[in-house]
Amino acid sequence: MSVLVYTESDRGKLKKVALEATSYANAVAALLGTTVTAISINGGDVTELGTYGASKVLQVTNSSLEKFNAKAFADVIKQAAEKESAKVVILTSSANSKYLAPLLAVNLNASLATNVVSVPESVSPFNVKSTVFTNKAFAFTELHKEIKIIELAKNTYGLKENQTSVSSEVYEPHLEDGDFAIQVQSVDRATDKVTIADAEIVVSAGRGLKGPENWGMIEDLAKVLGAATACSKPVSDMGWRPHGEHVGQTGKPVASNLYIAIGISGAIQHLAGINSSKVKVVINNDPEAPFFKAADYGIVGDAFEIVPKLTEKLKEFKANNA
Amino acid sequence: MKILVCISHVPDTTSKINFTDNNTKLDANGVQFVINPNDEFGLTRAMWFKEKQGATVHVVNVGGSETEPTLRKALAIGADEAIRVNATPTDGLFVAKQLAKVMQDGAYDLVIAGRESIDYNGGMVPGMLAALTNANFVNTCIQIEVDGNNVIAIREIDGGKETLKTTLPLVIGGQKGLVEESDLRIPNMRGIMQARQKPLNIVEAITASNEMQTLSFEKPAPKGAIKMVDAENIDELINLLHNEAKVI
């Protein structure tokens, strides 16, 4: 009857979103009067999950699951849910979780709620609040099936400690050949960079930067802040920056603590995708730019002057606050 | 190769979103509906398969008669036939079950859907459809090549991309990258004329129970006022971000 949470890891290390999902699972378990079991696949050291309220961890170590495979991972989570008789399964909103969630929902004959932003409004009936229309609205939805899967939107619940004594159990799910009908041939990723999905801070720039040769100052600023870099859609359409950096309604969503927009006008499609960031700063030389209506802090001025200065000042600040 | 492109009929990206009937329904007043952007990239890639590899391309939507102009637009862009499953889409699984029936009846090899619809953002229909039909599934797909029964697909992952090898039948959740923005086609007069002659078949829905039900909607609370910082006073911005917003 426990609440099952899939705690994602990346190359053997638990992801921060997994800790947020565990904190959230703990709140849901409290509402249901039960405990939290985590399922970890090649997750390495999982003791930290106890800090956020997991009382049991099913640990899968299997070399055929070294690379992410949606069908196989969904199959493992399904078996874990059945073993624990879990009625609620918590997932994050990472690309991998979003990939496996619908497969899991069909396999478990469950109701699937995505982009959920808070603990259930009620558990009987089971009602959740989620974002819809790309952050332009919220929906309140009742989940009918006996088993519910919740995809928690990133950075909505936060990390909440609840030190619990956690036991770990080696778990060996049964895998079938059919689970591997899709094979990963190669993975191509920048290993030294923070991803937009995991970043606490995102530094984003738009057409106001005039050309790809001017991105050095954006990268410098991102580096001081330990931030990911992003861009507006036209910037990626013109090939100034890779598509993977395009954020907004038709690009990646951003839900960071801090979003810094430089030379971005603030079109509705851009804002929709970045709106769930907590604090937004805009730097733009046009005081009429719509972004000023959607941001928390703003500077009117030339990015080419302000950004390098900001980077220098932040370096000093970091040095003094280290 | 038979390709089915799933077309979601959604409010244009610039739409202001409001609700009626005691906040239980989208207020469609003044809203312009379009092909879901993710689906449009997929449709354009399907046209490439039609022109270069002789594929047949059908489009499908689960919805009421109000979605027909959107299907006609897909026909004008070049799809051969359209199917409308006559039902009000209540939830992702309901839609996936309708599409599974269409996919099986039509023996499609490749189903191209969008990674998510920009209205309810569920992102669940393509994966559910694949699971229901036992087809392979690639989500956030940004490139696809088909050679006979073999498929090489590239998927966007957090912080990079991944090359996958699989076989038909396949369902993808597509997005920009399948084709570039500049490849998208605006229907021309000839396309629009031809679209009028092309079949738009209406099929009745199969019964499927609701797995969930949206009870009401709410708009986000209005945003507080912005604090402006002078361009000459960057220390003040750092101070605010550190002491007030506590984000650095």
Ligand SMILES: Cc1cc2nc3c(=O)[nH]c(=O)nc-3n(C[C@H](O)[C@H](O)[C@H](O)COP(=O)(O)OP(=O)(O)OC[C@H]3O[C@@H](n4cnc5c(N)ncnc54)[C@H](O)[C@@H]3O)c2cc1C
């Ligand atoms: C269907 C559809 C989907 C879309 N999806 C997205 C999406 O997902 N994401 C997205 O970003 N866009 C999206 N768009 C595009 C969107 O409408 C805007 O065109 C785009 O966001 C504008 O990008 P921008 O702000 O970089 O450029 P612009 O609008 O050209 O703005 C540039 C800004 O830079 C400022 N500037 C210029 N010089 C300087 C300087 N020296 N210093 C400081 N500021 C300067 C200008 O004042 C201006 O405000 C979509 C559009 C459509 C139709």
